[in-house]
Amino acid sequence: MLTVRPKVAELSFQLFGRALHPELFAVHKSQVISRGDYQATIDITSAGHVITWRYRGLTLTEVACSAxxxxxxxxxxxxxxxxxxxxxxxECRGGVMYHMNFELETVAPEVFWSFQEELTRENDPTGVLQTFDSSGRMALGAVSYIHPEARNRSLVVKAFHTFPDDSAVVKITSVFELP
Structure with missing residues (x-):
């Protein structure tokens, strides 16, 4: 299991039509959301996140991690x-739809630090925030912030993961929609 954040060039994004074993990941923070007929577990991991979404026997697992x-x-x-x-x-069985959008953005160091500082000041009780230790190269460590928006017919998850050594930010928006 990875204990430090990988380089931003080594990241991957995957979606599975099944649950994955929890021991595959070093989970730092976790949140469970139940709304109507669906349930989701959102985990912040060393490299990114794992979202496990369940609805009437269907399981989707989104993973942002090291390749x-x-x-x-x-x-x-x-x-x-x-x-x-x-x-x-x-498009999944029963009319369930999954949408995703991700972006990896490398920015100027001053823009990066301003964005990271803004993330750490988020005072959102529905969000999940994890601040990591410094890798040693930079004074501050990476930050992961995940903001879920639970609605009756959908779950929208916005995730932000910072990589200080590369002045890079990963932004991921995922939508799980019921039929």
Missing amino acids: QHPLPEKRRLLSYRLKGSRNDRV
Whole structure:
């Protein structure tokens, strides 16, 4: 299991049509959301996050992690290197829709530090915030902030992961929609 944040160039984004074993990830913070007929577990991990969403026997698991992280291939629905930007969607059985958008942005150091400071000041009781220790190269460590918006027919999750060594920010928006 990874104990430090990987380099931003080593990141991947994957979606599975199944649950993954929790021991595959070092979870730092977790939140469970139950709304109507669905339930979601949102975990902040060393490299990013894991979202496990369940609805009437259907399970979708979104993972943002290191590309070197050993994950199964069985029932993997999407797999991308986390670079640039990308949009995709998956239609699941029963009319459930999953949409995702991610963007990796490298910014000037002053813009990066301003953004990271803004994230750490978020005072949102529905969000999940994790501040990591410094890697040693920079004075401050990375930050992960996840903001879920639970609605009756959908769950929208906005995730922000910072990588101070690279002055990079990963922004991911995921939407799980009921039929």
